[in-house]
Amino acid sequence: MSMFEVKFNDYLEYLKYHKKILIEGSELEIGIKKRIERYQPEEFKLEETTVWSFPERGTWATHRGDYRGNWPPQLVRNLILRYSRPGEIVLDQMCGGGTTLIECKLLGRRAVGVDINFEALILCWDRLNFNIGGEGVSQADIKLYQGDARNLNLIEDESVDLIATHPPYASIIKYSRNRSSNGDLSKVSIEGFLEGMKEVAKESYRVLKPGRYCAILVGDTRRHRHYVPLAFRVMQGFLDAGFILREDVIKHQWKVRKSGERWKGLAKTAEECWAEEPFGKRYWTDFLLIYHEHLFVFRKPKKGEVLDKLSNSMKWW
Ligand SMILES: C[S@@+](CC[C@H](N)C(=O)[O-])C[C@H]1O[C@@H](n2cnc3c(N)ncnc32)[C@H](O)[C@@H]1O
Structure with missing residues (x-):
């Protein structure tokens, strides 16, 4: 699947005929502009350890938390502030309901969002439809594409400063259940998902600038009375693509439905x-x-970076 841009005007056109979008069985209203009480969180502190927990999902700006499987704005705010600078380009190639993009807009980063699901991109524009002066970026600094994270053909090599993304792991939530959506990694088997994520790792490596960071949140699952360590297998795919692991953060997962x-x-x-x-x-x-997910932060080595020391220390493992 080749990428194609979904512009703000496409959203406006869609709004003429639709008042809702349907994703994963839930209807989400669009086109209703709510008054924004706060553009920034009241309390926010950069995380300092490898265990992160956000019992209350942030609701500042247009974050509503209604896109299933969305990640907390606090999490992506930490990534953006720690691993990018104002004006730089942040990519979320599985952007879902747009949490990453909203945070980019609030924090003055240029953003590129990609999702396989057209309706998700309509929702993103809906949630990005607010004005913020000062440090925020304008609509023109945000680009959205319908596309497949395994083939980011409209994104140039080494053009992205930070990747922050959150794949739909292995058929736990099916984002495009009601229609055919080739390439949707939420609809494939575990093996299919892991193969797909290897391709995502290679594309991430291609588009990221050398020396910069790629963060990915993945959880594990159970099958046939076994614990399936999906996250570690995804991590291996990123290491095989050439990345170096900088952090493995344990994210406490709240509101988990009991499997039994x-x-x-x-x-x-x-x-x-x-x-x-x-x-x-x-x-x-x-x-x-299962009350945790892994947030892996990888670094793409700089050009000509000598990795001998790293390889030597890896020999101990
Ligand atoms: C866990 S959700 C992301 C949620 C997002 N972080 C948020 O806060 O709203 C995963 C997203 O990946 C999308 N997706 C699934 N397969 C994809 C693929 N091959 N390429 C791009 N997006 C894909 C799904 O449509 C879904 O929106």
């Missing part, structure tokens, strides 16, 4: 179930809830 929810009528403790029937059905579904 169908058991909720059985108000029994694990011990009681065990006593009734050791290794019984209940025992096998009584997994720990």
Whole structure:
């Protein structure tokens, strides 16, 4: 799939005939301009450790948190402030409801957003439709494309200062369930997802400037009574593409739905179930809830950078 630009005018045209968009079974209203109470968070502090937790999702500016599987604005604000400078270009090639793009606009970064789903891009323009003076950037500094993160053909080599993205891992939320959407990584098998993410890693490496950062948030899953370490396998794909790992941040995941929810009528403790029937059905579904995701921050080596020291230290692993 080749990229094509979705302009602000396309959004205005869409608005003439639609008042909602439909994504992953939920209808989201568009075209309603709410008064913005605060353009910036009331309290914000840069994270200083490798464990990040945001129990309350930020709601400043036009962040509404209604796009399923969106990431917290606090998270991407940390990435933007730590790894880019005002005026630089930030790419989110799976931009979803536009959290990254809104933060770029508020923090004066130029932004490029790509998503496989056209409606997601309409939603992004809807949420980017506000004016902010001062340090913010204008609509002209934001470009949105419908496209596939595995083939960013309209983005030049080594033109991006920071990548911050959040893939839809392995069929947990299906963003384009109601229509065919070739290339949607939320609709493929685990193996298909991992293969797709290897391509995403290569494209990320191609478009990023040497010496700059690429951050990606991925979680794990369970299949057939096993824990599937998706995140580490995605990480390996990025290392194989040539990146170096700078950080592995554990992001606390809030509001996780219990995988064994169908058991909720059985108000029994694990011990009681065990006593009734050791290794019984209940025992096998009584997994720990997965309460974390991995936020990997990779660096693309500089041109001619000597990596010998790194390779030597890696020998200890
Ligand atoms: C987890 S969501 C991103 C949410 C976003 N960070 C936010 O805060 O709204 C993942 C997005 O990836 C998109 N996607 C799936 N496969 C894709 C692909 N091959 N290329 C580009 N986008 C893709 C989905 O449509 C979905 O919007």
